Amino acid sequence: MTTTVNANGNAYTDDSDPNTGMGNYGWRKRLLPMLSDVMVDVGAKLLNITGIQTDVTSRQASASTAANTASTAANTATQQAAIAVAAANTAAGIMQSVDVVDRAGIPPIIDFPFSGQAAVPAGVITGSSGKWVWAQNGLLTYVPAGSAPIEYDPATGALRGLVVEGARTNLLLRWSDFTTVWGGAVTVTPDTNVAPDGSVTADTLTATGAGFLSRQQTVTVANDTAIRVASAWFRKTTGATVFPGFQILYAGGVLKVGSGTLNTNTGIFTPRPGEPPAGIGVEDCGAYWRVWVSLANNATGSVNCSVSIYPGASTDGVTWVAGMTGSAVVWGAMLEAGSAPSSAIPTTTAPVTRAADVMTIQLSSIPGWNSAEGTIYVEQQWDDMPQSANIGVDDGSGANVIYLRTGSALGGSPGSADMLVNVAGVEVLDSSGPTLANGVTHRQAMAFGAGSYALCADGGAVTTAAVAMPSGLSRLLLADGSQYLGRRWVKRVVVLPRRRPSPTLQLMTA
Secondary structure, three states: OOOEEEEOOEEEEOOOOOOOEOOOOOHHHHHHHHHHHHHHHHHHHHHHHHHHHHHHHHHHHHHHHHHHHHHHHHHHHHHHHHHHHHHHHHHOOOOOOOOHHHHHOOOOOEEEEOOOHHHOOOOOEOOOOOEEEEOOOOOEEEEOOOOOOEEEOOOOOOEEEEEEEOOEEEOOOOOOOOOOOOEOOOEEEEEEEOOOOOOOOEEEEEEEOOOOOOEEEEEEOOOOOOEEEEEEEEEOOOOOOOEEEEEEEEEOOOOEEEEEEEEOOOOEEEEOOOOOOOEEEEEEOOOEEEEEEEEEOOOOOOOEEEEEEEEEEEOOOOOEOOOOEEEEEEEEEEEEEOOOOOOOOOOOOOOEEEOOOEEEEEHHHOOOOOOOEEEEEEEEEEOOOOOOEEEEEEOOOOOOEEEEEEEHHHOOOOEEEEEEEEEOOEEEEEOOOOEEOOOOOEEEEEEEEOOEEEEEEOOOOOEEEEOOOOOOOOEEEEEEHHHOOOEEEEEEEEEEOOOOOHHHHHHHHO
Protein backbone atom coordinates (compact mmCIF):
# COMPACT_ATOMS: atom_id res chain seq x y z
CA MET A 1 0.00 0.00 0.00
CA THR A 2 1.38 3.31 -1.08
CA THR A 3 1.66 6.06 1.51
CA THR A 4 1.26 9.62 0.26
CA VAL A 5 2.35 12.82 1.98
CA ASN A 6 0.73 16.03 0.74
CA ALA A 7 2.65 19.17 1.69
CA ASN A 8 2.39 22.74 0.35
CA GLY A 9 0.30 21.48 -2.62
CA ASN A 10 2.79 18.75 -3.64
CA ALA A 11 2.48 14.96 -3.26
CA TYR A 12 5.21 12.56 -2.09
CA THR A 13 4.96 8.75 -2.05
CA ASP A 14 7.02 5.87 -0.66
CA ASP A 15 7.04 3.90 -3.94
CA SER A 16 9.15 4.13 -7.13
CA ASP A 17 6.84 6.49 -9.00
CA PRO A 18 9.11 8.56 -11.27
CA ASN A 19 7.16 11.74 -10.43
CA THR A 20 6.46 11.41 -6.69
CA GLY A 21 8.22 8.36 -5.36
CA MET A 22 10.95 8.30 -2.78
CA GLY A 23 11.99 4.75 -3.72
CA ASN A 24 14.62 3.72 -6.31
CA TYR A 25 16.77 6.63 -5.16
CA GLY A 26 13.93 9.12 -5.74
CA TRP A 27 14.57 10.52 -2.25
CA ARG A 28 17.85 12.00 -3.51
CA LYS A 29 15.98 14.68 -5.42
CA ARG A 30 12.70 14.82 -3.48
CA LEU A 31 13.67 14.63 0.27
CA LEU A 32 14.71 18.23 0.73
CA PRO A 33 11.79 19.65 -1.30
CA MET A 34 9.41 17.51 0.76
CA LEU A 35 10.91 18.75 4.03
CA SER A 36 10.65 22.33 2.80
CA ASP A 37 7.02 21.82 1.83
CA VAL A 38 6.28 20.22 5.17
CA MET A 39 7.84 23.20 7.02
CA VAL A 40 5.74 25.61 4.97
CA ASP A 41 2.62 23.73 5.98
CA VAL A 42 3.72 23.57 9.61
CA GLY A 43 4.37 27.32 9.65
CA ALA A 44 0.99 27.99 8.17
CA LYS A 45 -0.67 25.81 10.77
CA LEU A 46 1.26 27.55 13.52
CA LEU A 47 0.10 30.89 12.24
CA ASN A 48 -3.42 29.57 12.24
CA ILE A 49 -3.05 28.30 15.80
CA THR A 50 -1.70 31.73 16.87
CA GLY A 51 -4.70 33.35 15.28
CA ILE A 52 -6.97 30.98 17.09
CA GLN A 53 -5.16 31.71 20.37
CA THR A 54 -5.43 35.44 19.74
CA ASP A 55 -9.09 35.01 19.04
CA VAL A 56 -9.52 32.90 22.14
CA THR A 57 -7.63 35.48 24.22
CA SER A 58 -9.77 38.23 22.75
CA ARG A 59 -12.89 36.29 23.50
CA GLN A 60 -11.65 35.62 27.03
CA ALA A 61 -10.96 39.33 27.54
CA SER A 62 -14.41 40.18 26.24
CA ALA A 63 -15.92 37.59 28.54
CA SER A 64 -13.91 38.98 31.48
CA THR A 65 -14.98 42.53 30.64
CA ALA A 66 -18.57 41.39 30.42
CA ALA A 67 -18.22 39.59 33.77
CA ASN A 68 -16.66 42.68 35.38
CA THR A 69 -19.43 44.84 33.97
CA ALA A 70 -22.01 42.44 35.32
CA SER A 71 -20.23 42.38 38.71
CA THR A 72 -20.05 46.18 38.80
CA ALA A 73 -23.71 46.38 37.92
CA ALA A 74 -24.49 43.87 40.66
CA ASN A 75 -22.43 45.83 43.18
CA THR A 76 -24.07 49.06 42.15
CA ALA A 77 -27.45 47.40 42.50
CA THR A 78 -26.45 46.13 45.94
CA GLN A 79 -25.27 49.60 46.99
CA GLN A 80 -28.44 51.17 45.68
CA ALA A 81 -30.44 48.55 47.54
CA ALA A 82 -28.50 49.32 50.73
CA ILE A 83 -29.12 53.04 50.23
CA ALA A 84 -32.78 52.32 49.69
CA VAL A 85 -32.89 50.16 52.82
CA ALA A 86 -31.09 52.89 54.81
CA ALA A 87 -33.55 55.47 53.52
CA ALA A 88 -36.45 53.22 54.41
CA ASN A 89 -34.99 52.60 57.88
CA THR A 90 -34.46 56.31 58.37
CA ALA A 91 -38.05 56.95 57.36
CA ALA A 92 -39.11 54.29 59.84
CA GLY A 93 -36.99 55.83 62.59
CA ILE A 94 -34.39 53.01 62.68
CA MET A 95 -30.79 54.08 63.35
CA GLN A 96 -28.18 52.06 61.47
CA SER A 97 -25.35 50.69 63.60
CA VAL A 98 -22.54 53.00 62.50
CA ASP A 99 -20.34 54.38 65.25
CA VAL A 100 -19.87 58.13 65.60
CA VAL A 101 -16.10 57.75 65.22
CA ASP A 102 -16.60 56.09 61.84
CA ARG A 103 -18.87 58.94 60.82
CA ALA A 104 -16.31 61.49 61.96
CA GLY A 105 -13.77 60.08 59.53
CA ILE A 106 -10.73 60.51 61.81
CA PRO A 107 -9.64 58.74 65.00
CA PRO A 108 -10.38 60.50 68.31
CA ILE A 109 -7.85 61.47 70.96
CA ILE A 110 -10.47 60.94 73.69
CA ASP A 111 -13.40 58.55 73.64
CA PHE A 112 -15.24 57.96 76.91
CA PRO A 113 -18.30 55.68 76.70
CA PHE A 114 -19.48 56.01 80.29
CA SER A 115 -20.56 52.42 80.82
CA GLY A 116 -18.53 51.47 83.89
CA GLN A 117 -15.95 52.55 86.45
CA ALA A 118 -13.07 51.77 84.10
CA ALA A 119 -14.42 54.28 81.57
CA VAL A 120 -13.15 57.22 83.63
CA PRO A 121 -9.42 57.65 84.32
CA ALA A 122 -8.26 58.15 87.90
CA GLY A 123 -8.24 61.78 89.01
CA VAL A 124 -11.01 62.95 86.68
CA ILE A 125 -13.71 63.00 89.38
CA THR A 126 -12.44 65.78 91.63
CA GLY A 127 -15.38 67.59 93.24
CA SER A 128 -17.98 65.00 94.14
CA SER A 129 -18.73 64.09 97.75
CA GLY A 130 -20.06 60.67 96.77
CA LYS A 131 -23.62 59.79 95.82
CA TRP A 132 -26.26 57.11 95.47
CA VAL A 133 -26.88 55.76 91.97
CA TRP A 134 -28.89 52.95 90.46
CA ALA A 135 -26.58 49.99 89.83
CA GLN A 136 -27.00 47.27 87.20
CA ASN A 137 -28.67 45.03 89.77
CA GLY A 138 -31.54 47.53 90.16
CA LEU A 139 -30.53 48.68 93.66
CA LEU A 140 -29.51 52.12 94.87
CA THR A 141 -25.78 51.86 95.55
CA TYR A 142 -23.40 54.34 97.15
CA VAL A 143 -20.45 55.48 95.03
CA PRO A 144 -17.69 57.13 97.10
CA ALA A 145 -16.05 60.44 96.26
CA GLY A 146 -13.52 60.20 93.46
CA SER A 147 -15.29 57.28 91.75
CA ALA A 148 -17.35 57.59 88.59
CA PRO A 149 -21.08 57.64 89.40
CA ILE A 150 -22.28 55.51 86.46
CA GLU A 151 -26.02 54.86 86.60
CA TYR A 152 -28.44 52.40 85.00
CA ASP A 153 -32.20 52.52 84.59
CA PRO A 154 -33.62 50.80 87.72
CA ALA A 155 -36.56 49.32 85.82
CA THR A 156 -34.89 48.17 82.59
CA GLY A 157 -31.18 47.96 83.40
CA ALA A 158 -30.33 50.16 80.40
CA LEU A 159 -27.30 52.43 80.69
CA ARG A 160 -28.05 56.00 81.69
CA GLY A 161 -24.45 57.19 81.91
CA LEU A 162 -22.31 59.40 84.11
CA VAL A 163 -24.51 61.26 86.62
CA VAL A 164 -23.81 64.99 86.83
CA GLU A 165 -25.54 67.13 89.48
CA GLY A 166 -25.22 70.39 91.28
CA ALA A 167 -24.98 70.72 95.02
CA ARG A 168 -28.23 69.77 96.78
CA THR A 169 -29.40 69.67 100.39
CA ASN A 170 -32.11 67.36 101.70
CA LEU A 171 -33.93 69.46 104.29
CA LEU A 172 -36.05 66.61 105.71
CA LEU A 173 -34.74 64.75 108.76
CA ARG A 174 -35.02 60.99 109.25
CA TRP A 175 -35.72 60.57 105.56
CA SER A 176 -36.70 56.88 105.80
CA ASP A 177 -37.74 56.62 109.45
CA PHE A 178 -41.30 57.90 109.80
CA THR A 179 -41.61 56.93 113.45
CA THR A 180 -39.79 60.04 114.75
CA VAL A 181 -39.63 63.72 113.76
CA TRP A 182 -42.58 63.16 111.45
CA GLY A 183 -45.97 64.04 112.96
CA GLY A 184 -49.62 63.29 112.25
CA ALA A 185 -52.33 60.81 113.28
CA VAL A 186 -51.10 57.98 111.08
CA THR A 187 -49.93 54.57 112.29
CA VAL A 188 -46.35 53.78 111.33
CA THR A 189 -45.10 50.20 111.20
CA PRO A 190 -41.31 50.43 110.73
CA ASP A 191 -39.09 48.32 108.50
CA THR A 192 -41.79 46.20 106.88
CA ASN A 193 -40.39 45.95 103.35
CA VAL A 194 -37.20 45.82 101.34
CA ALA A 195 -36.28 49.37 100.33
CA PRO A 196 -34.82 50.53 96.98
CA ASP A 197 -31.29 50.14 98.40
CA GLY A 198 -31.88 46.51 99.36
CA SER A 199 -32.18 47.16 103.09
CA VAL A 200 -35.34 46.31 105.05
CA THR A 201 -36.04 49.91 106.02
CA ALA A 202 -39.26 50.86 104.19
CA ASP A 203 -42.13 51.76 106.54
CA THR A 204 -45.85 51.05 106.22
CA LEU A 205 -48.08 54.06 106.88
CA THR A 206 -51.75 53.38 107.70
CA ALA A 207 -54.65 55.85 108.04
CA THR A 208 -57.79 54.71 109.90
CA GLY A 209 -59.81 57.76 110.91
CA ALA A 210 -61.98 60.63 109.83
CA GLY A 211 -60.74 63.47 107.63
CA PHE A 212 -57.51 63.51 105.63
CA LEU A 213 -54.85 61.88 107.78
CA SER A 214 -51.18 62.26 106.93
CA ARG A 215 -47.64 61.95 108.16
CA GLN A 216 -45.89 65.29 107.73
CA GLN A 217 -42.71 67.21 108.50
CA THR A 218 -42.24 70.99 108.47
CA VAL A 219 -38.95 72.83 107.95
CA THR A 220 -38.01 76.50 107.90
CA VAL A 221 -37.23 78.08 104.53
CA ALA A 222 -36.53 81.58 103.24
CA ASN A 223 -39.35 84.03 102.49
CA ASP A 224 -38.69 83.91 98.76
CA THR A 225 -40.10 82.85 95.40
CA ALA A 226 -37.78 79.87 94.95
CA ILE A 227 -39.03 76.52 93.66
CA ARG A 228 -38.62 73.52 95.96
CA VAL A 229 -39.35 69.90 95.19
CA ALA A 230 -40.57 67.13 97.49
CA SER A 231 -40.08 63.48 96.59
CA ALA A 232 -40.52 60.00 98.05
CA TRP A 233 -40.53 56.36 96.97
CA PHE A 234 -43.89 54.51 97.13
CA ARG A 235 -43.98 50.74 96.78
CA LYS A 236 -45.90 49.46 93.77
CA THR A 237 -49.16 47.56 94.22
CA THR A 238 -51.33 45.16 92.23
CA GLY A 239 -55.07 45.35 92.62
CA ALA A 240 -55.06 48.13 95.22
CA THR A 241 -58.35 50.05 95.63
CA VAL A 242 -57.17 52.86 97.91
CA PHE A 243 -54.33 55.15 96.85
CA PRO A 244 -52.00 57.60 98.67
CA GLY A 245 -51.68 61.38 98.32
CA PHE A 246 -48.53 63.51 98.36
CA GLN A 247 -48.28 67.24 99.13
CA ILE A 248 -45.92 70.22 99.48
CA LEU A 249 -47.21 73.35 101.29
CA TYR A 250 -45.97 76.84 102.18
CA ALA A 251 -47.47 78.54 105.26
CA GLY A 252 -46.86 81.56 107.48
CA GLY A 253 -48.00 84.06 104.86
CA VAL A 254 -50.47 83.38 102.06
CA LEU A 255 -51.04 79.62 102.03
CA LYS A 256 -49.85 77.83 98.91
CA VAL A 257 -50.34 74.12 98.23
CA GLY A 258 -49.34 71.64 95.54
CA SER A 259 -50.61 68.07 95.81
CA GLY A 260 -51.83 65.01 93.98
CA THR A 261 -52.70 61.31 94.27
CA LEU A 262 -50.68 58.34 93.08
CA ASN A 263 -52.25 55.26 91.56
CA THR A 264 -49.74 52.75 92.91
CA ASN A 265 -51.01 50.11 90.48
CA THR A 266 -50.20 52.13 87.35
CA GLY A 267 -47.79 54.88 88.45
CA ILE A 268 -50.12 57.68 87.31
CA PHE A 269 -49.88 60.79 89.51
CA THR A 270 -52.81 63.19 89.24
CA PRO A 271 -52.65 66.80 90.59
CA ARG A 272 -55.46 67.74 92.96
CA PRO A 273 -57.91 70.28 91.47
CA GLY A 274 -57.40 73.72 92.98
CA GLU A 275 -53.91 72.84 94.27
CA PRO A 276 -51.78 72.76 91.11
CA PRO A 277 -48.06 72.20 91.71
CA ALA A 278 -45.40 73.82 89.56
CA GLY A 279 -44.40 70.38 88.35
CA ILE A 280 -44.92 66.68 88.98
CA GLY A 281 -43.16 63.50 87.98
CA VAL A 282 -43.06 59.74 88.48
CA GLU A 283 -40.01 57.55 87.93
CA ASP A 284 -40.31 53.77 87.54
CA CYS A 285 -37.77 52.34 89.98
CA GLY A 286 -38.53 48.65 89.67
CA ALA A 287 -40.48 47.70 92.81
CA TYR A 288 -41.16 51.37 93.63
CA TRP A 289 -42.49 54.56 92.07
CA ARG A 290 -40.50 57.68 92.87
CA VAL A 291 -42.98 60.58 92.99
CA TRP A 292 -42.13 64.28 93.10
CA VAL A 293 -44.07 67.54 93.40
CA SER A 294 -42.51 70.98 92.99
CA LEU A 295 -43.90 74.35 94.09
CA ALA A 296 -42.65 77.95 94.17
CA ASN A 297 -42.92 80.01 97.34
CA ASN A 298 -44.85 83.30 97.19
CA ALA A 299 -42.70 85.73 99.26
CA THR A 300 -45.65 86.64 101.47
CA GLY A 301 -44.00 85.64 104.73
CA SER A 302 -44.36 81.89 104.12
CA VAL A 303 -41.29 80.54 105.86
CA ASN A 304 -42.72 77.15 106.80
CA CYS A 305 -42.58 74.40 104.19
CA SER A 306 -44.34 71.10 104.90
CA VAL A 307 -44.22 67.73 103.14
CA SER A 308 -47.19 65.44 103.80
CA ILE A 309 -47.90 61.79 102.91
CA TYR A 310 -51.54 60.64 102.96
CA PRO A 311 -51.73 56.81 103.09
CA GLY A 312 -55.38 56.77 102.03
CA ALA A 313 -56.55 59.70 99.91
CA SER A 314 -58.47 58.33 96.93
CA THR A 315 -60.30 55.27 95.61
CA ASP A 316 -59.61 55.99 91.95
CA GLY A 317 -56.23 57.72 92.10
CA VAL A 318 -57.83 61.01 91.08
CA THR A 319 -60.52 62.27 93.48
CA TRP A 320 -59.64 62.98 97.10
CA VAL A 321 -61.98 61.33 99.62
CA ALA A 322 -61.92 62.10 103.37
CA GLY A 323 -61.97 59.37 105.99
CA MET A 324 -60.36 56.68 103.86
CA THR A 325 -58.74 53.65 105.46
CA GLY A 326 -55.62 52.83 103.54
CA SER A 327 -51.95 51.92 103.70
CA ALA A 328 -48.84 52.80 101.74
CA VAL A 329 -45.25 51.53 101.92
CA VAL A 330 -42.98 54.58 101.79
CA TRP A 331 -39.22 55.23 101.83
CA GLY A 332 -36.72 58.05 101.25
CA ALA A 333 -38.53 61.39 101.59
CA MET A 334 -36.65 64.47 100.37
CA LEU A 335 -37.19 68.25 100.17
CA GLU A 336 -34.65 70.27 98.17
CA ALA A 337 -34.29 73.41 96.10
CA GLY A 338 -35.00 72.90 92.40
CA SER A 339 -37.75 71.95 90.03
CA ALA A 340 -36.96 68.20 89.93
CA PRO A 341 -35.36 65.87 92.48
CA SER A 342 -31.71 64.87 92.50
CA SER A 343 -30.18 61.54 93.48
CA ALA A 344 -30.91 60.12 96.91
CA ILE A 345 -29.58 62.07 99.92
CA PRO A 346 -30.11 60.10 103.15
CA THR A 347 -30.48 62.03 106.40
CA THR A 348 -30.73 61.24 110.09
CA THR A 349 -30.68 64.03 112.69
CA ALA A 350 -29.69 66.94 110.42
CA PRO A 351 -29.99 68.09 106.82
CA VAL A 352 -27.31 66.70 104.49
CA THR A 353 -25.66 68.48 101.56
CA ARG A 354 -24.15 66.64 98.62
CA ALA A 355 -21.38 68.58 96.85
CA ALA A 356 -21.53 69.56 93.19
CA ASP A 357 -19.89 67.22 90.70
CA VAL A 358 -16.70 68.50 89.08
CA MET A 359 -15.03 66.37 86.41
CA THR A 360 -12.05 67.59 84.37
CA ILE A 361 -9.11 66.26 82.33
CA GLN A 362 -5.81 68.04 81.75
CA LEU A 363 -5.33 67.95 77.99
CA SER A 364 -1.58 68.42 78.20
CA SER A 365 -1.36 64.73 79.04
CA ILE A 366 -3.41 63.68 76.01
CA PRO A 367 -1.32 62.82 72.89
CA GLY A 368 -2.63 64.59 69.80
CA TRP A 369 -4.42 67.44 71.59
CA ASN A 370 -4.56 70.51 69.38
CA SER A 371 -5.58 73.73 71.11
CA ALA A 372 -5.99 75.50 67.75
CA GLU A 373 -8.88 73.35 66.50
CA GLY A 374 -11.03 70.37 67.37
CA THR A 375 -14.48 68.83 67.62
CA ILE A 376 -16.32 67.71 70.75
CA TYR A 377 -19.16 65.17 70.54
CA VAL A 378 -21.52 64.54 73.47
CA GLU A 379 -24.42 62.17 74.15
CA GLN A 380 -26.44 63.28 77.17
CA GLN A 381 -29.88 63.38 78.75
CA TRP A 382 -31.40 65.48 81.53
CA ASP A 383 -34.56 65.56 83.61
CA ASP A 384 -34.84 69.34 83.91
CA MET A 385 -32.90 72.37 82.69
CA PRO A 386 -33.19 75.25 85.16
CA GLN A 387 -29.69 76.50 84.41
CA SER A 388 -26.99 75.98 81.82
CA ALA A 389 -24.75 72.90 81.87
CA ASN A 390 -21.32 73.16 80.27
CA ILE A 391 -19.08 70.69 78.45
CA GLY A 392 -16.04 72.01 76.60
CA VAL A 393 -12.46 73.22 76.85
CA ASP A 394 -10.96 76.08 78.84
CA ASP A 395 -7.75 77.37 80.38
CA GLY A 396 -8.76 76.37 83.91
CA SER A 397 -9.68 79.89 84.97
CA GLY A 398 -12.78 80.67 82.92
CA ALA A 399 -11.10 83.58 81.14
CA ASN A 400 -10.63 81.56 77.95
CA VAL A 401 -13.36 79.02 77.23
CA ILE A 402 -15.20 77.22 74.44
CA TYR A 403 -18.31 75.60 75.94
CA LEU A 404 -21.24 73.64 74.61
CA ARG A 405 -24.06 74.73 76.91
CA THR A 406 -27.55 73.36 77.45
CA GLY A 407 -30.36 74.86 79.59
CA SER A 408 -33.61 76.77 79.80
CA ALA A 409 -31.64 79.83 80.90
CA LEU A 410 -30.50 80.02 77.27
CA GLY A 411 -33.95 80.93 75.99
CA GLY A 412 -35.34 77.61 74.82
CA SER A 413 -38.46 75.83 76.02
CA PRO A 414 -37.92 73.54 77.78
CA GLY A 415 -34.24 73.99 76.97
CA SER A 416 -31.79 74.80 74.21
CA ALA A 417 -28.15 74.39 73.23
CA ASP A 418 -25.66 77.11 72.43
CA MET A 419 -21.95 77.93 72.26
CA LEU A 420 -20.16 80.18 74.71
CA VAL A 421 -16.72 81.60 73.87
CA ASN A 422 -14.68 83.84 76.17
CA VAL A 423 -11.38 85.39 75.08
CA ALA A 424 -9.17 86.90 77.80
CA GLY A 425 -12.16 87.25 80.12
CA VAL A 426 -14.41 88.88 77.50
CA GLU A 427 -17.45 87.07 76.13
CA VAL A 428 -17.22 87.11 72.34
CA LEU A 429 -19.90 84.54 71.50
CA ASP A 430 -23.18 83.46 73.10
CA SER A 431 -25.07 81.86 70.23
CA SER A 432 -28.59 80.47 70.26
CA GLY A 433 -29.02 76.89 69.11
CA PRO A 434 -31.78 74.31 68.74
CA THR A 435 -34.55 73.67 71.28
CA LEU A 436 -34.05 70.33 73.05
CA ALA A 437 -36.58 68.32 75.05
CA ASN A 438 -36.16 66.89 78.54
CA GLY A 439 -36.04 63.18 79.24
CA VAL A 440 -34.48 61.95 75.98
CA THR A 441 -30.91 61.38 74.83
CA HIS A 442 -29.48 64.14 72.60
CA ARG A 443 -26.42 63.88 70.37
CA GLN A 444 -24.53 67.16 70.10
CA ALA A 445 -21.31 68.16 68.35
CA MET A 446 -19.36 71.41 68.53
CA ALA A 447 -16.45 72.23 66.17
CA PHE A 448 -13.94 75.05 66.43
CA GLY A 449 -10.82 76.28 64.67
CA ALA A 450 -9.31 79.39 63.03
CA GLY A 451 -12.03 81.60 64.49
CA SER A 452 -14.79 79.45 63.01
CA TYR A 453 -17.37 77.69 65.18
CA ALA A 454 -20.23 75.28 64.46
CA LEU A 455 -22.86 73.52 66.59
CA CYS A 456 -25.26 70.71 65.65
CA ALA A 457 -27.73 68.64 67.66
CA ASP A 458 -29.57 65.47 66.62
CA GLY A 459 -28.63 65.83 62.95
CA GLY A 460 -30.47 69.15 62.59
CA ALA A 461 -29.47 72.53 61.22
CA VAL A 462 -25.94 73.70 61.98
CA THR A 463 -25.41 76.95 63.89
CA THR A 464 -22.21 78.74 62.84
CA ALA A 465 -20.25 81.77 64.02
CA ALA A 466 -16.96 83.51 63.28
CA VAL A 467 -15.21 85.11 66.27
CA ALA A 468 -11.73 85.11 67.77
CA MET A 469 -10.15 81.97 69.20
CA PRO A 470 -9.18 81.87 72.90
CA SER A 471 -5.67 80.85 73.87
CA GLY A 472 -4.26 78.54 76.50
CA LEU A 473 -6.97 75.88 76.18
CA SER A 474 -5.57 73.12 78.37
CA ARG A 475 -8.50 71.49 80.19
CA LEU A 476 -11.48 69.40 79.12
CA LEU A 477 -14.49 70.17 81.30
CA LEU A 478 -16.78 67.13 81.45
CA ALA A 479 -18.99 68.44 84.24
CA ASP A 480 -19.27 71.34 86.60
CA GLY A 481 -22.26 70.87 88.86
CA SER A 482 -21.76 74.30 90.41
CA GLN A 483 -23.29 75.73 87.20
CA TYR A 484 -26.24 73.33 87.13
CA LEU A 485 -29.20 72.79 89.44
CA GLY A 486 -30.69 69.68 87.88
CA ARG A 487 -29.60 66.15 87.11
CA ARG A 488 -28.21 64.88 83.82
CA TRP A 489 -26.54 61.78 82.45
CA VAL A 490 -23.56 61.95 80.10
CA LYS A 491 -23.39 58.75 78.05
CA ARG A 492 -20.38 59.49 75.86
CA VAL A 493 -17.78 62.18 75.17
CA VAL A 494 -15.54 62.09 72.08
CA VAL A 495 -12.80 64.63 71.31
CA LEU A 496 -11.35 64.88 67.78
CA PRO A 497 -8.09 66.73 67.00
CA ARG A 498 -9.53 68.46 63.93
CA ARG A 499 -12.45 70.74 63.18
CA ARG A 500 -14.99 68.66 61.28
CA PRO A 501 -17.15 70.35 58.59
CA SER A 502 -20.84 71.03 59.08
CA PRO A 503 -22.11 68.03 57.02
CA THR A 504 -19.94 65.75 59.15
CA LEU A 505 -21.41 67.24 62.35
CA GLN A 506 -24.88 66.45 61.07
CA LEU A 507 -23.81 62.90 60.21
CA MET A 508 -22.20 62.40 63.62
CA THR A 509 -25.27 63.56 65.53
CA ALA A 510 -28.00 62.01 63.38
